Amino acid sequence: DTEVTQTPKHLVMGMTNKKSLKCEQHMGHRAMYWYKQKAKKPPELMFVYSYEKLSINESVPSRFSPECPNSSLLNLHLHALQPEDSALYLCASSQGTLKQFFGPGTRLTVL
Amino acid sequence: DQQVKQNSPSLSVQEGRISILNCDYTNSMFDYFLWYKKYPAEGPTFLISISSIKDKNEDGRFTVFLNKSAKHLSLHIVPSQPGDSAVYFCAASVYGNKLVFGAGTILRVKS
Numbered sequence: 001d002t003e004v005t006q007t008p009k010h011l012v013m014g015m016t017n018k019k020s021l022k023c024e025q026h027m028g029h030r031a032m033y034w035y036k037q038k039a040k041k042p043p044e045l046m047f048v049y050s051y052e053k054l055s056i057n058e059s060v061p062s063r064f065s066p067e068c069p070n071s072s073l074l075n076l077h078l079h080a081l082q083p084e085d086s087a088l089y090l091c092a093s094s095q096g097t098l099k100q101f102f103g104p105g106t107r108l109t110v111l
Numbered sequence: 112d113q114q115v116k117q118n119s120p121s122l123s124v125q126e127g128r129i130s131i132l133n134c135d136y137t138n139s140m141f142d143y144f145l146w147y148k149k150y151p152a153e154g155p156t157f158l159i160s161i162s163s164i165k166d167k168n169e170d171g172r173f174t175v176f177l178n179k180s181a182k183h184l185s186l187h188i189v190p191s192q193p194g195d196s197a198v199y200f201c202a203a204s205v206y207g208n209k210l211v212f213g214a215g216t217i218l219r220v221k222s
Contacts, residue, residue, distance in 0.1 A: 004154070042200055042212035043155065056209060090154050098143050098204060102154030 004103035006091050012109045015081060021106045023074040023091030032074040033100065034066060035090040043090055049074060081110045114138045115203050117213035126222045130188040134201030134213055137182065141203040145210070146175060146186045149198045158199075159186070191220045 004025045013019050023032065031050050035043035048056035049068040063085075065077040074091055086109045092100040116135045124130045132146075142163040147155035161168040161175045161184070168175050174187045188195055201213040 006154075040215075042214050044212075045209050048209065058209075092154070098210075099145070099157055099160065100210065101157065102147075104152070104154045107152075 004091055004093055004101050006089075006103035006106050008106060009104065010107045010109075012111065013078065013081065014111050015083070017081075018077070018079045020078065021076040021089055021091075021108075023076075023103055024072055025093040025101070025103075026072055027093060027095075027101065028071075029093035029095050029101070030071065031094045031096070032068065033092040033094075034064075034074070034076050035092065035102075037088040037090055037105070047076075078108075081108075083110050086110045113214075114141075115201055115211050115213040117199075117201055117216045119216050120214075121217040121219065123219045123221060124191045126193055126220055127190045130186075130191045130195065130218055130220065132186040132188075132199050132201075132216050132218065134184045134186075135182060136184075136203055138203070138205065138211075139182065140205045141211075142206060143204045144175070144177060144184050145202045145204075146173075147200045147202060147212075148195075149200060149215070155200060188218075191218075193220050193222045196220045 007022045034046040037043045046060045047066045052068045063080050067075040088105045090105045091103040094100040145160040146158040149155045159170050159173045159175050161177050166177050177184045198215045200215045202210040204210050
């Protein structure tokens with residue numbers, strides 16, 4: 001199984017809502033990542049988990065809260081988002097840091 | 112500060128010909144480089160990588176060339192196929208730390 005899965009595929013939420021994005025991998029990878037990608041821009045790193053511990057937070061606003069319940073799962077909890085947070089949110093995993101496998105992403109729209 | 116640059120937003124190539132995608136970087140500490148391909152509504156897919164101790168790496172139709180003195184790398188696709196039409200991202204890392212992505216180049220292969 002060389003797949004990273006993400007749910008939901010699409011999410012529309014209001015600025016007062018609380019929602020969560022989910023990511024799962026069964027490749028035994030020990031590093032998992034959240035990226036944000038705006039249209040016509042490259043993916044931007046948000047968070048890195050290594051061995052289920054948060055190792056990198058790229059100064060992401062606290063309205064984004066990551067969680068790694070176990071080595072296969074990664075969540076991104078969303079609360080009080082702004083319309084400018086609308087983007088494609090990508091999850092990735094890797095054994096080391098170099099060759100990262102990406103999921104299909106969640107297309108988030110904040111109204 | 113854009114450390115990884117893909118200066119061509121798009122490239123159009125005839126089927127069967129060579130596609131050459133270029134990438135420049137500014138950080139001389141980068142020691143690993145990767146190319147990813149991305150179709151619409153999908154996550155990036157790893158294509159090929161190269162370590163800074165090498166100047167060439169081949170995998171089937173894909174070859175990556177690295178010119179460290181010029182801080183330049185390129186991806187050659189020979190022969191190009193219509194299914195290669197996608198966005199191609201160049202990425203780089205320092206000592207296995209986070210990946211830094213370029214802005215991407217849209218490749219269109221015409222049949």
